[in-house]
Amino acid sequence: MRAWIYHGNQDVRLEDVPEPVPGPGEVRVRIAYNGICGSDLHEIFNGPMFIPLETVHPTTGHHGPIVLGHEASGIVDAVGPGEIDVEVGQRVAIEPVFRVPGDDAHYNLNAAFYGLSANGFLADCAVVPRRAVHVLPDEVSLIEGALSEPISVAWRAVERADVSVDDSVVVFGGGPIGIAAALSLRAKGIDKFAVVEPSRRRRIVVSEMGFETLDPSATDFQEKLTSFVGSGVQACVNAAGVAPVMKQAIDVLAPGGKLMVVATHVEPVSIDLNQLLMAEKTILTSIGYRDDFPSVIEQQARGAFPTSSWVETVRFEDLVETGLTRLRSGEAIKTLIEVNGG
Ligand SMILES: [Zn+2]
Known part of the structure; x- marks a missing residue:
């Protein structure tokens, strides 16, 4: 089968590898689509950071070149021996966590x-445990199924921020996670929020989805932000990951407000703890997802996460030339690689 394999910094190769065979309790998924995310770009252009090229990964035991891809949908095309409650032909989204026994909580x-830590999904097929696949209802397409993973990241962050319908919120960052956070807020009935995003292209896409946007590089940004937030917002979502955002977010929080950090940061960030202390503001964090796929897929089935304006598909063989290039230049917001389509 075909597979995109990571060999090191800016060294990703399309190779022919043997098809994996599912063992007991496992299923094989014929991959339909696989999304490219920021962590893939970090590994390819700045890494290796997390990929265990030189060492043995303590959890997965993987070592050496790796099949990339962790945001996938597909169709079950084989099941391992023994009793298993999914069938060949079912459409699924894959939750890409490599689980170890006893880590459920x-x-x-x-x-x-x-x-990232074991062979992934940018290949014709992948074998994963039964518990890693979530069957998609008819209303959710395979394109949407490949987005269940990044949307779950945003969904969990919004859940943990625990905002109420009457709260006002500022989302920093209009990339895939910021967009998914905005859509999650809307799905939860929150309508008083704005998305802060420096890229004009992204702001246009976000405002076309019906959301208020603000440009942090505009000279009147602070003025506009103040007029939007008034005496302060109850919550901020930091999906930007750049240092100035932490201060901006803390500034716009009302007393008692919460700042949810869902972005990774390349550099340590300095903040004034007294500014938090004197107004009992709280910083929260959220990483990945924990049992969020079922809720997200249910919301996708209800149409809460439209994809037409911010998601594009690129042919499998064009991953490097078209896919990575358009993401790096900012021309694409979210790219799904069409592996076998469907
Ligand atoms: Zn990702």
Whole structure:
């Protein structure tokens, strides 16, 4: 089968590898679509960071070149021996956490992922345990199924921020996670929020989805932000991951407000703890997802996560030339690689 294999910094190769065979309790998924995310770009252009090229991964035991891809949908095309409650032909989204026995309570904190710590899904097929697949209802397409993973990241962050219908919120960052956070807020009935995003292209897409946007590089940004937030918002979502956002977010919080950090940061960030202390503001964090796929897929089935304006598909063989290039230049917001389509 075909597979995109990571060999090191800016060295990703399309190769022919043997098809994996499912063992007991496992299923084989013929991959339909696989999304490219920021962590893939980090590994390819700045890494290796998490991919165990030189060492043995403590959880997965993987070592050496790896099949990339951790945001996938597909069709079950084989099941392992023994009793298993999915059937060949069922459409699924894959939750790419590599689970170890006994880690159920906090499995998102034991971060080992297919596509980063074990072979992933940018290949014709992948074998995963039964528990890693979530069957898609008819209303959810395979394109949407490949987005269940990144949407779950945003959904969990919004859940943990625990905002109420009357709260006002500012989302920093209009990339895939910021967009999914905005859509999650809307799905939960929250309508008083704005998305702060420096890229004009992204702001246009976000405002076309019906959301208020603000440009942090505009000279009147602070003025506009103040007029939007008034005496302060109850919550901020930091999906931007750039240092100035932490201060901006803390500034716009009302007393008692919560700042949810869902973005990774390349550099340590300095903040004034007294500014939090004197107004009892709270910083929260959220990583990955824990049992969020079922809720997200239900919301996708209800149409809460439209994809037409911010998601594009690229042919499998064009991953490097078209897919990575358009993401790096900012021309694409979210790219799904069409592996076998469907
Ligand atoms: Zn990802």
